[in-house]
Amino acid sequence: MADKLKIAVLMGGQSAERGVSLATGTQVLNALDSEKYAIYAIDTATGLASLPRRAGVDGEETVVTALTQLPQLEKAGRPDIVFVALHGPGGEDGTVQGFLETLRIPYTGSGVLASALAMDKVRFKMLCTSASIPTPAGIVIKKSESARRRRAEIEIGQQLGFPVVIKPCRQGSSYGTRLVKEPEDVAEALKDTFRYDDTALIEECIQGTEITVAVLGNDDCVALPPVEIIPKHEFFDFEDKYSLDGAEEICPARLSEEDTKEAKELALECHRLLGCRGMSRTDMFVTEDGCIVLETNTIPGMTPTSLLPKAAAAAGISFEKLLDLLIGYAQEKK
Structure with a gap:
């Protein structure tokens, strides 16, 4: 029998979407066919690796996960393919893709430029x-633009009207995103958005x-x-x-x-x-x-x-x- 394809699933990470990434990674790990693939996972934030082993229980497969330190992955060897199950900055923005390109390891999804x-x-x-x-009409305000932030409600009212959607430039899963119906709510919405990114995109609803x-x-x-x-x-x-x-x-x-x-x-x-x-x-x-x-x-x-x-x-x-x-x-x- 030919050797199984070694699949490393990258998951977790340090972005606000860490929980979503762990859910995605777990779903992928549980669904990959152990007859075709030798599967293990890496949490890029903690440096811990999960080595899933499938064992038959009354004819049904059960996933048993053993947490080990990352260096022990050497036993598994260099992966043939990396399955990228990371979301948000640090996983979906081209950074990990560039790292894998440097290592010359093929990976799922788009390359550096498209991801970024x-x-x-x-x-x-x-x-x-x-x-x-x-695309929707929109304006961009940076966290450092204190003068524009103070008059943001006026600028939004003149250029877009209300309601608007205020969101971080580089974030997913609707973190930091707000539907703003009234001018007096703009400042608080921007404050929330700037917790996730230093650039806010404001678009018509x-x-x-x-x-x-x-x-x-x-x-x-x-x-x-x-x-x-x-x-x-x-x-x-x-x-x-x-x-x-x-x-x-x-x-x-x-x-x-x-x-x-x-x-x-x-x-x-x-x-x-x-x-x-x-x-x-x-x-x-x-x-x-x-x-x-x-x-x-x-x-x-x-x-x-x-x-x-x-x-x-x-x-x-x-x-x-x-x-x-x-x-x-x-x-x-x-």
């Missing part, structure tokens, strides 16, 4: 504008049907069925995203054939514009005037409530098969 550009919402908007991809469209593949990529998102709260916040009783998610989305086609084409365009590989997920609103893109994620969540696995399932792709595909795309880059 997608993580930076301001630069992503600039790219979209250059390619005539519609779009009215329409919120959807997300996942894309799989490298050069030859395909868009999966759009997922419609119906938040329980005023916008798709952290609780809506990760609670088991969070937002209602419908796949395929209840869209016209024309809107579905446009949404898929925009997701593919964003994937190619950034130079994404393996996977991406583009969030957007469908309005009376067409689709408006919010952002593209290069490492979508893989938790039990995540949207990429839901879209894949609607396309007839099981979670296990999805992981196999992502590993295969990583091998194409080798």
